[in-house]
Amino acid sequence: MNKLENYVTGSWITGDGEGQTLFNAVTGDPIAAASSKGLDFSAMADYARKVGNPALRKMTFHERGRMLRALATHLQQHLPEFYRISYQTGATKADSWIDLEGGIGNLFSYASLRRRFPNETYCVDGESHNLSKQHSFMATHLLVPKEGVAIHINAFNFPVWGMLEKVAVNWLAGMPAIVKPATVTSYLTEAVVKKIIASGILPEGALQLICGSAGDLLDHVQSQDVVTFTGSAYTGLKLKSHPAILRESVPFNMEADSLxxxxxxxxxxxxxxxxxxxxxxxxxxxxxxxxxxxxxxxxxxxxxxxxxxxxxxxxxxxxxxxxxxxxxxxxxxxxxxxxxxxxxxxxxxxxxxxxxxxxxxxxxxxxxxxxxxxxxxxxxxxxxxxxxxxxxxxxxxxxxxxxxxxxxxxxxxxxxxxxxxxxxxxxxxxxxxxxxxxxxxxxxxxxxxxxxxxxxxxxxxxxxxxxxxxxxxxxxxxPGRAGGGEEMGGLRGVKHYMQRLAVQGSPDMITAISNVYQPGATGKEDVVHPFRKYFEEIVVGDQLLTGRRTITESDISNFANLSWDHFYAHTDHTSLEGTLFEKPVAHGYFILSAAAGLFVDGSAKGPVLLNYGLDELRFMKPVYAGNTIRVKFTCKEKIEQEQKLDTDLPRGIVKWLVEVSDETGDQVAVATILTMVRKKSVDPSDSKDV
CATH class of the missing domain: 3.40.309.10 (Aldehyde Dehydrogenase; Chain A, domain 2)
Structure with missing residues (x-):
C-alpha cells in the first residue's frame, strides 16, 4: 500500500510503522497509509524559524504577493489531477470546486492585496499621533512580521481550502507555515503540497507538511509563533489549553464547528x-x-x-x-x-x-x-x-x-x-x-x-x-462556541501574523524609520522641481515651498460662475449674520485649485503622467478676499506599480502632502494628492503620453 510522505526540513520522508489506513469514501477501498511517527517536530519548528522565516521576512509585501500569484497560477495547471483525487473523499465536482478552486482563489485574493501594502517588508498601521505642543515628539504604529512559524491544524472537510486559506495570509505577512491536515483526507493535501514544493516558487522552509499525528509539535512552540485550529470545539479547547501555548502566550486562533x-x-x-x-x-x-x-x-x-x-x-x-x-x-x-x-x-x-x-x-x-x-x-x-x-x-x-x-x-x-x-x-x-x-x-x-x-x-x-x-x-x-477567533478578513487577517508596535520619536526619526513623511519633519528642498523628477529620483521628504498668491473677490466670483457653485457663503454679501463666516468665503475647491497652480510645474512635459487621485482633504480655516496663501508640497510616500502588459509604461504612484497656509502661518487646507510618475528606465520620446 502507498504510504504518504511528510515534507520535513526540506525533504520528503515517510513516518515509521504501518500508520493509519486511509479509505476511499465512496468504495471503501484502502488508498494509502499515513504516519508521522519518528518525525523530529522540534527540528521542524526550528527549521521554519531559522530558514523559512528569514527568507520570507526579507521579501517585500509586493514580492510575497507576486509569489502567491505565481503559485496560484501553477496550481491551476494541475486541477484535473486534484479533482481525480478529491472524488475519493466523497466530494462531488461542485464540492471539490469549493475546496480546490476556492483554495486557489484565496491565493489570488491575497496576491492582489499586495497593492494595499507598501513595497516594503513592513508597513505603517493607522494614523500617526502628535504628542507635543511644539510638534517635536510624535508616535505611530508599525507592523513587522513575527519571527516564528504559523502552525495550522486543519479539519478533514476541506483538505485544500483549509490549508490555502491560511497559508496565503501568513505568507503575505512574511511567516512560514507547518500544516497538519486531518489525517483521514490528508492524501489530497499531500498531492497539492507536492506540486507546491516541486514548483520551486516558495523559498525553502516556507512550508512543511505533516500527514499523521501532530506528535509533540505543540511542546516546541515559542512566543513568536502562531497556532490556528479548525475542528471541534472540544479538541480546540484541549489544544488551546496546552501548557506551552499558555506559558509562551502564543496567539491561538480557533475556528470551531458551530450551530x-x-x-x-x-x-x-x-x-x-x-x-x-x-x-x-x-x-x-x-x-x-x-x-x-x-x-x-x-x-x-x-x-x-x-x-x-x-x-x-x-x-x-x-x-x-x-x-x-x-x-x-x-x-x-x-x-x-x-x-x-x-x-x-x-x-x-x-x-x-x-x-x-x-x-x-x-x-x-x-x-x-x-x-x-x-x-x-x-x-x-x-x-x-x-x-x-x-x-x-x-x-x-x-x-x-x-x-x-x-x-x-x-x-x-x-x-x-x-x-x-x-x-x-x-x-x-x-x-x-x-x-x-x-x-x-x-x-x-x-x-x-x-x-x-x-x-x-x-x-x-x-x-x-x-x-x-x-x-x-x-x-x-x-464568538463563543465558534471559537472566538477570526481568519482571513483581508488586511485584518494579515495583521494576525505581524507584531504591532508603537514607535515614538521626532518627526524626522519616525519619517526615516517608516519611510512615510510625517508632518513636522524636515523637508528636503531641491533646485529641481519635484515634477521634473522620475519615480526613482523622488525621495520621501522631497519638498517644495511655493510662492504666494493673494485671493481676490474676482477669484471667488469667477470660480462661482465657472463651477456653478453659488452657495450663499461664497456669494452673499448682505446676510451672513449667524453663520460661521465674516464675509463671502473662497470656495474650498478653489483654494485647492489655486494651490495646484502654485505647486504644479507646467513649463514642459515631464515624468508626471497624470493626477491619480485625492485623499484626506480637509479645510480648516476660511479664506477671504485679501488673504494670501502658499503651499508646502512634500513627497509623503511612494508606491510601486506593476506592468500588467509588456507595452505598459513602467511607473509608480507618488503621494504628496499638500499643506496650504495663509499669511499668518495658519493651515487653511491639507490634502494628500496622488500622481502617476514615469520611471526613468523609459525614454519619453519612445512612448505615448498617458
Missing amino acids: NCIVLGEDVEPGSADWEVFIKEIRKEMTAKAGQKCTAIRRIFVPDSKLEAVWKAVATSLEQTIIGNPLNEKVRMGALAGATQKQEVLEQVDKLLAGSQLVYGSLNSVQLLDADPVKGSFISPLLLVNERPFENLAPHEVEAFGPVSTIMPYKSAEEAIELSRLGKGSLVSSVVTSNPAIARNYVLGAGPWHGRILVLNQQCAKESTGHGSPLPLLVHGG
Whole structure:
C-alpha cells in the first residue's frame, strides 16, 4: 500500500510503522497509509524559524504577493489531477470546486492585496499621533512580521481550502507555515503540497507538511509563533489549553464547528420569490459537501404558523437530490469522509431525536446512484422538527456534522433572535426577508453572537455567495462556541501574523524609520522641481515651498460662475449674520485649485503622467478676499506599480502632502494628492503620453 510522505526540513520522508489506513469514501477501498511517527517536530519548528522565516521576512509585501500569484497560477495547471483525487473523499465536482478552486482563489485574493501594502517588508498601521505642543515628539504604529512559524491544524472537510486559506495570509505577512491536515483526507493535501514544493516558487522552509499525528509539535512552540485550529470545539479547547501555548502566550486562533442558523422573516409567504430562495438555500447547505461544512445550516427558525409548510417544502426539495458516486454527473450529494464520520453523525442524531422528530430521510437506508451503500460512507439527508425549542435544547447544543438540520418555530422577531443566541456563538447566520426593519432588527439583535450575517432575498440571491461561503476579504470566525477567533478578513487577517508596535520619536526619526513623511519633519528642498523628477529620483521628504498668491473677490466670483457653485457663503454679501463666516468665503475647491497652480510645474512635459487621485482633504480655516496663501508640497510616500502588459509604461504612484497656509502661518487646507510618475528606465520620446 502507498504510504504518504511528510515534507520535513526540506525533504520528503515517510513516518515509521504501518500508520493509519486511509479509505476511499465512496468504495471503501484502502488508498494509502499515513504516519508521522519518528518525525523530529522540534527540528521542524526550528527549521521554519531559522530558514523559512528569514527568507520570507526579507521579501517585500509586493514580492510575497507576486509569489502567491505565481503559485496560484501553477496550481491551476494541475486541477484535473486534484479533482481525480478529491472524488475519493466523497466530494462531488461542485464540492471539490469549493475546496480546490476556492483554495486557489484565496491565493489570488491575497496576491492582489499586495497593492494595499507598501513595497516594503513592513508597513505603517493607522494614523500617526502628535504628542507635543511644539510638534517635536510624535508616535505611530508599525507592523513587522513575527519571527516564528504559523502552525495550522486543519479539519478533514476541506483538505485544500483549509490549508490555502491560511497559508496565503501568513505568507503575505512574511511567516512560514507547518500544516497538519486531518489525517483521514490528508492524501489530497499531500498531492497539492507536492506540486507546491516541486514548483520551486516558495523559498525553502516556507512550508512543511505533516500527514499523521501532530506528535509533540505543540511542546516546541515559542512566543513568536502562531497556532490556528479548525475542528471541534472540544479538541480546540484541549489544544488551546496546552501548557506551552499558555506559558509562551502564543496567539491561538480557533475556528470551531458551530450551530449556524437561518431565519425565515415573518414577511415571507409560501410560494413567494423569497420563500423559494429560503428553501433552496437550506437544501444547498444541507447537501453541499454532504453537510460537512463548518458553516452548514444546523438550525432553521420559522414563524410557528408556517412550520408545517416549511418542512414539507424542504422535504420535497431534498427528495430531488440525487445521492451516490460523485464521479456520476447526475449525482448532487456524495459520501461522508469515512465510516467513522458516518457513525459519529448517527450517534449525534440519536441525541437530537430525544426531543425532535424525523420528518425526512432514513437513519438506516439511502437510495444511491452508482454506489454501494454498504461499502461507501453514504447517509440520507435528515430533516428534523423540534416543536418546543426553548424546552428541548439539544439542537442548540448538539451538532451532527453531516446533512442534518432541525426546524424550529418562533412566535415573534424577539424569539427568533433569542433562539439564535441559544447556539452560544456561531460562524454565520442568515435571515431571509425583504423587509428592512426585520433585517435591521435581526442583525443588531443577533449580531453579537455571530461572526457573519447574510441578509438574503430575491434581490441579491442570484449573485449571493451564499450562507456557507466564507470569503477571503471577510472575517471568518465567530464568538463563543465558534471559537472566538477570526481568519482571513483581508488586511485584518494579515495583521494576525505581524507584531504591532508603537514607535515614538521626532518627526524626522519616525519619517526615516517608516519611510512615510510625517508632518513636522524636515523637508528636503531641491533646485529641481519635484515634477521634473522620475519615480526613482523622488525621495520621501522631497519638498517644495511655493510662492504666494493673494485671493481676490474676482477669484471667488469667477470660480462661482465657472463651477456653478453659488452657495450663499461664497456669494452673499448682505446676510451672513449667524453663520460661521465674516464675509463671502473662497470656495474650498478653489483654494485647492489655486494651490495646484502654485505647486504644479507646467513649463514642459515631464515624468508626471497624470493626477491619480485625492485623499484626506480637509479645510480648516476660511479664506477671504485679501488673504494670501502658499503651499508646502512634500513627497509623503511612494508606491510601486506593476506592468500588467509588456507595452505598459513602467511607473509608480507618488503621494504628496499638500499643506496650504495663509499669511499668518495658519493651515487653511491639507490634502494628500496622488500622481502617476514615469520611471526613468523609459525614454519619453519612445512612448505615448498617458
